[in-house]
Amino acid sequence: MNSFSYARPSDISMAVGELATHEGAKFIAGGTNLLDLMKENVERPNRLVDINRLTLNTIDDTEDGGLRLGALVTNADTAYHPAVESRYPLLSRAILAGASAQLRNMATNGGNLFQRTRCYYFYDLATPCNKREPGSGCGAVHGYNRIHAILGTSDQQPETTCIATHPSDLCVALSALDAVVRVTGPNGDRTIPFADFHRLPGDEPWLDHTVQPGELVTAIDLPAKGFSDYNTYIKIRDRQSYAFALVSVAVGLEIENNRITDARIALGGVAHKPWRKPEIEAMLVGQNLSEADFQSVAEALLAGAKGYGHNTFKIELAKRAIVRALKQAANLEPAS
Amino acid sequence: MTKYIGKSINRVDGVAKVTGKAKYAAEYKAADLAHGWVISSSISKGKITRIDAEAALQLPGVIQVFSHENRPGLAWFDMSYKDQDAPPGSPFRPLRDATVKYSGQPVALVVAESLELARYAASLIRIEYEEEEHETALEHNLHRAREPKSGVASLLKPPPPKPRGDFEKAFQRAAVQVSGTYVHSAEHHNPMEMFATTVVYEKNDKLTIYDKTQGAPNSQLYVSQVFGIPFKDVRVISPFVGGGFGAGLRPQYQLFLAVLAARELKRSVRVSLTRQQMFTFGHRPATVQNVSLGASADGKLEAIRHDAVGETSQFEDYTEIVVNWAGMLYPAQNVTLTYNLVPLDVYTPIDMRAPGGVTGLSALECAIDELAHQVGLDPVEFRLKNYTERDMNEDLPYSSKELRECFRQGAERFGWANRTPEPRSMRNGHTLVGWGMATGIWESMHMPARAEAVLTVNGKLRVSSATADIGTGTYTIMTQIAADTLGMPIEDVIFRLGDTDMPLAPIQGGSWTAATVGSAVKVACEDLGKKLFKMAQKMPHSPFADVKLEEIVFENAHIRLKKDSSVAVSLLDIVGTNGGRAVSETSTSVPNMLEQRKYARAVHSAVFVEVEVDEDFGTVRVTRAVTAVAGGQILNPKTARSQIIGGMVWGISKGLEEESVMDHQFGRFMNHSLAEYHVPVNADIQGLDVIFVEETDTIVNPLGVKGLGEIGIVGMPAAIANAVFHATGKRIRSLPITLDKLL
Numbered sequence A: 001m002n003s004f005s006y007a008r009p010s011d012i013s014m015a016v017g018e019l020a021t022h023e024g025a026k027f028i029a030g031g032t033n034l035l036d037l038m039k040e041n042v043e044r045p046n047r048l049v050d051i052n053r054l055t056l057n058t059i060d061d062t063e064d065g066g067l068r069l070g071a072l073v074t075n076a077d078t079a080y081h082p083a084v085e086s087r088y089p090l091l092s093r094a095i096l097a098g099a100s101a102q103l104r105n106m107a108t109n110g111g112n113l114f115q116r117t118r119c120y121y122f123y124d125l126a127t128p129c130n131k132r133e134p135g136s137g138c139g140a141v142h143g144y145n146r147i148h149a150i151l152g153t154s155d156q157q158p159e160t161t162c163i164a165t166h167p168s169d170l171c172v173a174l175s176a177l178d179a180v181v182r183v184t185g186p187n188g189d190r191t192i193p194f195a196d197f198h199r200l201p202g203d204e205p206w207l208d209h210t211v212q213p214g215e216l217v218t219a220i221d222l223p224a225k226g227f228s229d230y231n232t233y234i235k236i237r238d239r240q241s242y243a244f245a246l247v248s249v250a251v252g253l254e255i256e257n258n259r260i261t262d263a264r265i266a267l268g269g270v271a272h273k274p275w276r277k278p279e280i281e282a283m284l285v286g287q288n289l290s291e292a293d294f295q296s297v298a299e300a301l302l303a304g305a306k307g308y309g310h311n312t313f314k315i316e317l318a319k320r321a322i323v324r325a326l327k328q329a330a331n332l333e334p335a336s
Numbered sequence B: 001m002t003k004y005i006g007k008s009i010n011r012v013d014g015v016a017k018v019t020g021k022a023k024y025a026a027e028y029k030a031a032d033l034a035h036g037w038v039i040s041s042s043i044s045k046g047k048i049t050r051i052d053a054e055a056a057l058q059l060p061g062v063i064q065v066f067s068h069e070n071r072p073g074l075a076w077f078d079m080s081y082k083d084q085d086a087p088p089g090s091p092f093r094p095l096r097d098a099t100v101k102y103s104g105q106p107v108a109l110v111v112a113e114s115l116e117l118a119r120y121a122a123s124l125i126r127i128e129y130e131e132e133e134h135e136t137a138l139e140h141n142l143h144r145a146r147e148p149k150s151g152v153a154s155l156l157k158p159p160p161p162k163p164r165g166d167f168e169k170a171f172q173r174a175a176v177q178v179s180g181t182y183v184h185s186a187e188h189h190n191p192m193e194m195f196a197t198t199v200v201y202e203k204n205d206k207l208t209i210y211d212k213t214q215g216a217p218n219s220q221l222y223v224s225q226v227f228g229i230p231f232k233d234v235r236v237i238s239p240f241v242g243g244g245f246g247a248g249l250r251p252q253y254q255l256f257l258a259v260l261a262a263r264e265l266k267r268s269v270r271v272s273l274t275r276q277q278m279f280t281f282g283h284r285p286a287t288v289q290n291v292s293l294g295a296s297a298d299g300k301l302e303a304i305r306h307d308a309v310g311e312t313s314q315f316e317d318y319t320e321i322v323v324n325w326a327g328m329l330y331p332a333q334n335v336t337l338t339y340n341l342v343p344l345d346v347y348t349p350i351d352m353r354a355p356g357g358v359t360g361l362s363a364l365e366c367a368i369d370e371l372a373h374q375v376g377l378d379p380v381e382f383r384l385k386n387y388t389e390r391d392m393n394e395d396l397p398y399s400s401k402e403l404r405e406c407f408r409q410g411a412e413r414f415g416w417a418n419r420t421p422e423p424r425s426m427r428n429g430h431t432l433v434g435w436g437m438a439t440g441i442w443e444s445m446h447m448p449a450r451a452e453a454v455l456t457v458n459g460k461l462r463v464s465s466a467t468a469d470i471g472t473g474t475y476t477i478m479t480q481i482a483a484d485t486l487g488m489p490i491e492d493v494i495f496r497l498g499d500t501d502m503p504l505a506p507i508q509g510g511s512w513t514a515a516t517v518g519s520a521v522k523v524a525c526e527d528l529g530k531k532l533f534k535m536a537q538k539m540p541h542s543p544f545a546d547v548k549l550e551e552i553v554f555e556n557a558h559i560r561l562k563k564d565s566s567v568a569v570s571l572l573d574i575v576g577t578n579g580g581r582a583v584s585e586t587s588t589s590v591p592n593m594l595e596q597r598k599y600a601r602a603v604h605s606a607v608f609v610e611v612e613v614d615e616d617f618g619t620v621r622v623t624r625a626v627t628a629v630a631g632g633q634i635l636n637p638k639t640a641r642s643q644i645i646g647g648m649v650w651g652i653s654k655g656l657e658e659e660s661v662m663d664h665q666f667g668r669f670m671n672h673s674l675a676e677y678h679v680p681v682n683a684d685i686q687g688l689d690v691i692f693v694e695e696t697d698t699i700v701n702p703l704g705v706k707g708l709g710e711i712g713i714v715g716m717p718a719a720i721a722n723a724v725f726h727a728t729g730k731r732i733r734s735l736p737i738t739l740d741k742l743l
Ligand SMILES: Cc1cc2nc3c(=O)[nH]c(=O)nc-3n(C[C@H](O)[C@H](O)[C@H](O)COP(=O)(O)OP(=O)(O)OC[C@H]3O[C@@H](n4cnc5c(N)ncnc54)[C@H](O)[C@@H]3O)c2cc1C
Pocket: A026, A027, A028, A029, A030, A031, A032, A033, A034, A035, A036, A051, A071, A075, A097, A098, A099, A100, A103, A106, A107, A108, A109, A110, A111, A112, A113, A114, A115, A167, A168, A169, A170, A171, A215, A216, A217, A218, A242, A243, A244, A245, B675
């Protein structure tokens, strides 16, 4: 860990100003990810701007019937908030499937979006990693890649190869719910549709997301449609708690007269970002529940998936999880 | 007279532990303490060509950077580096020269005024290496397997017995045969407390060392020999150990580095390791095993072959007992057991809970299950049919063996009779249910040890021995033994350990501490009792003047006449005659080898496990488990149960979750954090049940105890694998059984 200075601004403009005037400064919220990375020398900010005094810690209704989650509300408070529990149970479920109670008490919604991959090589300075050190190579692609991506990977050029996943559970639900992220920065406020928030590794695997340096996430907006009647979150992992998803599936359905009228499917643990394919979700719309062909949907979602040895099992596992999740969300099967 | 032995006494050190009063090695303060930070090698084999510490040394507050380039001269010969648990070979010497022998090897120590500064300085140091080709993959190097070198360590870890009968012929002729290859990777102990040493630099160059160790005398020996310091000038103290599991059986490199720095700087130094560095020394070795079994059509086991190949380092031949168990557990006439090693570019493995035992039985007991299934016998019935009262390796009777009763009581508690034998025959929706079982065995060992018993002037009993309590409950059971032996109320008894100023005891491992130190405590208290009795006889108007030792008892802090308990003298009055001084006795307990050698001595268990497997996802949960143990006298059912439950949890870990994954591109363990190195969380553990079967043993040691540290884990992984087979019809021979293996 390097030495760093510390600031604790009390309003948003000061916080944004801190980053604008200090190159190498970073926001810190719950610290559950950033501190670990600093201890491993993966992140080396020279200044920490503690944003916990900013008043971004409320959950409020929005004008269009949705809900606004403050960036500093903890994951635990979000999951147990009555409005989230009743209107967005999918989000509650996803959050509670993540990390441990202690971590969820510290972790913030904003910080969760920015958490970095759990790739072993990313964390270990003795090994090459394009994400950590651009151009150094990818340790995982021919190494131990059990937790790595099977979709949307970059593996053509050694110096840009990256098969990392985004490890969040919360983000998988936000992706399914079509959330919108609100940011503010030196150039003013803007909103980012969730699908555009995280990115695929492409030619620049060191970039996880599309937020610009110095921008602060202030809130996450949930649209009115919460899929509260038909939803599920399945997380498959190596132990019952305190483990990241090998594969996770968030499903939200709208069903009228036994017919699917809207469908969302987001996958976690399989790509550099929560994985969605609206055109495939559309295959379900109009289908009758008793005849719905969930298997074809699963096959279509995994089309083009590629295994790297240790993680090849994820392809089949993801398909089975999708089918199970769709059945559970549609109440064709009890939740497991 | 046992008022306390056999009772569920609460841990006498419990309050200190939960209130934070118990201090661990990294928590001791010293004036002017400097802090060390270890730099670990990033390559697995080669040479250090350059160490650039310029930038680090320029930081105010950085005191020194030690490496092979500037370390002081040290002992020359390998002999000096051999600790009490050193296997044959040439022990690793930190900072010896530019050679890198394994990934994570300590290559430099930064010492600074604060821990944070030392850590930051370490990140500024640039080290260049010249890399060489490394070999770390056991399975690719099996052709290099060879016999282990023998040495002192072989005394406790005998090589496999000579073959008996003719395996080949018997196997070929057997009506039913099974063969399989079983593998598991390395595992690291990962006790909660990281390895740490605080060296307090005293006047006259004496050292007081607070070390995390399973044997303070072992650390003292090591420091004294390596640094050429007289024994009397090195005192090692280690009253509390936050888990060891075997990792503390040998001095770890932070001890060496802290002492080196303290001596060079002539000031107190602390070095503690990080969680990542907990993956840079001894571990349970990756092992490949082949088991072939042959039986008659009606299920008589006739032929056993068990071959194991374990990894070791390039510099020492670490061995464990992997294959001998087959010959101890089963009476087959044709048995071939072999054990070989492949040296790789890794650190020397070290004993980890039930070393070898859990490895070997995980394969053997799985193969036995397979054979029983082929023969068409219930696995318990198969084992009863192939039961032996003798250890066939040595051809000796067991000093006691209530394994039959373990099978009976365990099966009954579990409800085994309701099992339907066909795989996949018990299901509930997507959930496949499986019931499996296995046998466990571990040798009961007894070593010489010393203890001191002191009756203080205010009538308290203070007993001590330089053993350790790695969380097993040693403090508590020793207090119970002392209290009962001298008839004292337990509140008036204090047992202390973990200090080289105390009488010598062996390192704490192998499940021998209860027997070994317990016997020493008993003898010391008996000897103190005799002394007190003699003093009582000399008291004016003593009622015992003409009484013999056999005619009295020690009871409620008094010596009493057996036939008339109103005739009594209090221990306080006796010590009062000693001119204001305490009365003490130091005694040695030595095993009765002549008698013990006529018997095989072992603790046994029967393990029953229920698993639920998600048919689509392959996820496995152990939903309940019963372990029935025949462990001789149970000194304290509460601490004993904790030992067994801890072992069972670890068995679930080994069976389903735990694995240090090596990337052979880099020869490096990659999942070196507790987020990625999985051990069970609370949610993984359900209904664990322990039964202690009654067993009396007058041979194994004076207390009749067999040791419970390892027996809880040994049978568990096989029982889980067998339950998974019963649930799914799939025989998984590679541990841990992660979900991908069942898809
Ligand atoms: C052992 C372990 C297990 C875990 N398991 C899971 C799991 O199963 N599922 C899961 O989803 N998560 C899991 N997590 C991750 C956890 O959810 C994240 O660490 C947490 O959400 C991060 O939030 P934080 O507030 O602590 O972020 P911090 O660590 O404070 O910050 C993380 C990053 O976000 C930036 N940042 C924070 N807030 C803002 C903001 N408002 N605007 C701009 N940038 C910001 C910081 O600069 C930093 O770069 C686990 C973590 C650990 C340590």
